[in-house]
Amino acid sequence: MTLSTDIDALAASAEGAGMAAMGVTVTYRNGHTALHDASFHIPLGTITALVGVNGSGKSTLFKAIMGFVRPAAGHIRLLGMPVSKALRQNLVAYVPQAEEVDWNFPVLVEDVVMMGRYGHMGLLRRPKAADHRAVERALARVNMTGFRQRQIGELSGGQKKRVFLARALAQDSRVILLDEPFTGVDVTTEEQIIALLKELRDEGRVMLVSTHNLGSVPEFCDRTILIKGTVLAHGTTEATFNQANLELAFGGVLRHFMLTGNMVPIGVISDDERPLIIEGGRVQSRDSQARREEGGDDDPA
Numbered sequence: 001m002t003l004s005t006d007i008d009a010l011a012a013s014a015e016g017a018g019m020a021a022m023g024v025t026v027t028y029r030n031g032h033t034a035l036h037d038a039s040f041h042i043p044l045g046t047i048t049a050l051v052g053v054n055g056s057g058k059s060t061l062f063k064a065i066m067g068f069v070r071p072a073a074g075h076i077r078l079l080g081m082p083v084s085k086a087l088r089q090n091l092v093a094y095v096p097q098a099e100e101v102d103w104n105f106p107v108l109v110e111d112v113v114m115m116g117r118y119g120h121m122g123l124l125r126r127p128k129a130a131d132h133r134a135v136e137r138a139l140a141r142v143n144m145t146g147f148r149q150r151q152i153g154e155l156s157g158g159q160k161k162r163v164f165l166a167r168a169l170a171q172d173s174r175v176i177l178l179d180e181p182f183t184g185v186d187v188t189t190e191e192q193i194i195a196l197l198k199e200l201r202d203e204g205r206v207m208l209v210s211t212h213n214l215g216s217v218p219e220f221c222d223r224t225i226l227i228k229g230t231v232l233a234h235g236t237t238e239a240t241f242n243q244a245n246l247e248l249a250f251g252g253v254l255r256h257f258m259l260t261g262n263m264v265p266i267g268v269i270s271d272d273e274r275p276l277i278i279e280g281g282r283v284q285s286r287d288s289q290a291r292r293e294e295g296g297d298d299d300p301a
């Protein structure tokens with residue numbers, strides 16, 4: 001009872017207005033507790049990275065937020081509401097990992113995006129002009145208009161991701177969960193997706209993005225949640241995404257290099273093809289690396 005009141009107070013505050021979780025524990029049917037006592041909060045109009053090693057509980061947290069699994073303990077609020085209420089109001093969208101989708105299923109790109117409108121339609125799911133307009137707008141926003149009549153299975157990995165993002169846009173949800181949106185995506189598409197996420201943030205939406213692409217987290221995520229069976233740390237990326245916390249979350253996969261002629265220790269976290277570089281204890285974003293390569297940034301020497 002007290003816990004429920006606390007979560008409602010947190011969800012009513014600006015700090016937790018986007019998403020709030022308190023003491024969330026998820027135990028699967030086989031008895032495995034994948035998430036224990038997880039707590040965090042996210043304001044509106046933010047992009048939050050969810051980072052942790054394989055099996056750390058990222059997808060489990062998504063399932064709890066989507067109402068697919070019921071926490072054994074704890075509470076979640078989305079936009080100040082219990083999960084079930086936010087789902088009923090069509091306020092939450094999920095962009096899945098590629099592996100979760102049966103690509104042999106014969107369905108056109110525009111039909112996938114129209115699925116985002118189902119919650120806005122009546123029982124017979126007969127699309128109205130407004131639904132068609134929403135689908136068109138969403139496809140245009142992800143640069144996929146020319147592919148609307150294609151079978152989804154025929155698209156590249158990056159194009160499929162953009163179609164699922166368009167489905168979330170057509171749904172017009174305020175909370176968008178993205179499960180590893182950059183896997184199998186080239187750098188240009190990644191940059192397009194990041195630009196779109198920033199636009200959605202500026203519209204006041206809340207995004208939670210699980211990613212192994214650590215190098216791009218400081219570039220586009222305002223906040224970070226580090227997870228390893230529980231929430232190890234959460235807060236602004238500036239305050240949270242640092243060497244000490246990353247070592248806690250990634251321990252075994254953190255590599256240290258001491259480059260010849262350079263007295264600054266270089267840490268490389270190589271959880272993915274795009275590693276995160278930590279130089280002299282400072283996280284280097286891709287922007288700052290690029291500026292340095294052009295000779296314009298603060299030189300550590």
Ligand SMILES: Nc1ncnc2c1ncn2[C@@H]1O[C@H](COP(=O)(O)OP(=O)(O)OP(=O)(O)O)[C@@H](O)[C@H]1O
Nearest residue numbers: 028029030032034053054055056057058059060061
């Ligand atoms: N349906 C399930 N039943 C039992 N255990 C599960 C189930 N789904 C996941 N797990 C276990 O729960 C833990 C967390 O899994 P989860 O899929 O949430 O990790 P993740 O952080 O999303 O991993 P990845 O980065 O590999 O996607 C793992 O130990 C996993 O084996």
